[in-house]
Amino acid sequence: MPPSRAADLNARNRQSQRDSRSRRKEYVKTLEEKLRALEAQGIRATQDVQKAARYVAAENTLLRSLLALKGVKESEIVHFIETARSASISKASEQSSSPITTAASRTSTPSGDDGQYTSCIAAARIVAGMRNNFSIRDIQAEFGCEPESECMVKNTSIFDALDK
Known part of the structure; x- marks a missing residue:
């Protein structure tokens, strides 16, 4: 080369x-x-x-304080939570995957409510508090609820709304 x-x-x-x-x-x-x-x-x-x-x-601390003011003992609260948890675990496979109750299925108190639902207004307040400066009415609409209604939403829908 x-x-x-x-x-x-x-x-x-x-x-x-x-x-x-x-x-x-x-x-x-x-x-x-x-x-x-x-x-x-x-x-x-x-x-x-x-x-x-x-x-x-x-919020949990405040709610426990409110319960204590209403005369509910701590042992009753613990028993209720443990009972609800075991019921939730056994029903988890039976539950539908829809996170929000639809207008057709929404009632003032869902049948079989085992602590897996929260009032729409309370859910909207939680989400508004986490998002900072969001309208509670807008968040209620996100859940499919009318203002001043007594509807309930699944607790998982609160987490879904927080993810947005």
Whole structure:
């Protein structure tokens, strides 16, 4: 092979290696940026879940205080919760997958209500509190409820609304 051809091949090989290193460096940089974005997204999601948990815990404390003021003992509350949980677990496979009660199936108190429903107004207040500055009436409409109605929504629909 003539020396000029060998020199050309060596030059092309070095250029290809430089190009390859440059592409790899750019690819790694892109992956690192995606990683940072996903980490930030995960942090935001974790913060949202923690905020929701704090809100629910504070509301739970207030509700337990209200129950105590009404003369309900802590042991009765614990018994009720344990009973409701075991009933929920056994009925979970029987439940429909629809998160929100439809206008046709909505009643003032769903038959077989075992604590899996919340009044629409209470659900709307929870979601409004979590979203900050949302209209309770708009959120009620999201649930398919009319203002001032006495309808109930599934508790899972509250979490679905919080995910929006």
